[in-house]
Amino acid sequence: MIRIEPRQTQSRAFAVGVPILSAVIALAFAAIPLLAAGANPIQAYGEMYKGVFGSVFAFSEVLTRATPLIFTGLAAALAFRAKLWNIGAEGQLYLGAMAAVAIGSGVLDVPGLLLLPLIVVLGAAAGAAGMVAPTYLKTRFGADEVVTTLLLNFIILIFVQMMLEGPLQDPMSLGWPQSAPILDQGMLPPLIERMRVHSGLILALILAGLAQFMLARSVWGFRLRAVGENAAAARHAGINVKRSLFGVAILSGGVAGLAGVSEVAGLKGYLTSDLSPGFGYTGIVVAMLAGLSPAGVVIAALFIASVFVGADSMSRAMGVSSFLADLVVSVSLLCVLVGSFFARYRVVRASTTRAAS
């Protein structure tokens, strides 16, 4: 007979080893769908490697792709820490992007220097607003936030399409559903000339650093972890659980909103309804791979961005569907989940435990 028993200590080796091993397994797993598509896996991995590390430009593309994932990964990690299941980062991203183009395209007569800070602040506020509503429905009516945030993603995306065919439509777009461009002084400046990587990345890294510090060192971070680990005990210890939940909801939604700001004001310049290829959902995988640690989010976002950029480039070279990247990403999530089991429990032979005790 085998038995499962909880480990006495949480080992640090598992915290680092599980995500790395999961990433490796997920990449190795890709060989199966590659073979099924009739492609040579070795050659495909080579193309992926070239697509990521082949040139400065290639790697700058990884950084560009990682930027929104750091934001959405942080959004998920913060909320999940408090066991607030914000699956709505996708919608909150669009709310932030909408706020950014609404202000940034010259509707308001804002002095040039103030425009960018205003876009960032209001974009975050819009994202936060998108998370406050589900949190209110959860605390007031007990409506499961998983379902409300998921459904809100669809509602918000349709709302974006409505705005892009209505008030936000660029009069110069000849009927195409896209917003007017953000004014130059409202754009996040690029980091390297003639490349797409932009200063949204710096903003994302600063936020990750702040979140890491706050979670580990501040009273706020302590409360947040207490609420997540055992809400009843936290309440008993005098923590205002509702207030903590709203606090983390605002932060989580706000950071997701910044993902949208960063994509429109750093990369695209204007808003269309296909701004995000699921960055909000991928952020959940990023957060889980990171073990919900903000510093880990940066590394996990770089890994996932590499998978996407590498798979895109491999797809162009070999004609294999780039959905391969989504496969690798989802398998890495399932692996890290299984890994968390072995980090928490160990499997022992029942007879040996009896002898030991």
Next chain:
Amino acid sequence: MMDILNILLSESFWAASLRIATPLIFGVLGALICERAGVLNLGIEGIFVVGAMCGWMAVWLGAGLWGGVLVAALAGAFFGLLHAILTVPLGLSQHVSGLGITLFATSVSYYTYRTALPNVSSPPRIEPFQPLDLPMLSDLPFLGTVLFQQTALTWLALLLVAVVWYVMNRTALGVALQAVGDNPDSVDAQGLSVYGLRIGAIVVGSALMALGGAFLTMSAFDAFFFGMVNGRGWVCIALVIFASWRPGKALLGALLFGAFDALQVRLQTEIGALVPGQVFLMAPYVLSIIALVVAARSADYPRALLTPWFKGQR
């Protein structure tokens, strides 16, 4: 007002409502079985996609319509088994596992479709299920049009409502299933397998979810599109709470939803000039949230929902 009344009295409106409700009936029943056994299955959205893709592809490859239905159900059961292994014996987070299954199942489906059909501009079509035209009954006024213009899959969905109700309320298996979602220790004490019951429930529930997806490609439409499930799975998760985990109320919830969706399509043609079309597209999702908020207060969740259970640990 008269317009709305006219719509509500028309046969085609109710026929459309039942058609729109069909995938949701499958989905809500599937989610209900999983949750009654104590496990939330957020894999539903992805399992819908898998059912839609596998069912369609099996028919396209020549398996026949019922062969397609079987393939879809088996594919759903496979992903359900994966979710079951992760959440039952391993006791991992049901939220994360479910979302992982949705991402995995969706990407497997999309990758497979793209790999099988690399360069198609318009998706290939199959000959879908046709309305069951029963000679005498179809001539009945009103009901004849509403009921007998439906395909066999809608009939299967309605039949399954009765079957699930019967199993849940009239059999020992149903009693055990509900007990395992409320108080697994008591089930274990009776010498029944908590793991077995929960895994079985998730596998069967997931197979039903996949049939909801199969209905989309094999009855509602005749081809597979990316993004065609479009949140229907999440709607089912909301509806199951609205239905208080009861098959009869699940049918009612799905029908109300279908009726509302059919109504918005018709209103769109009536008063579409006054309001942007997107307002109507949003309405079903808003309705789901409202239904959830209304029902959440008094919701009597299965008591062991989301709580993992390990043998030999109290």
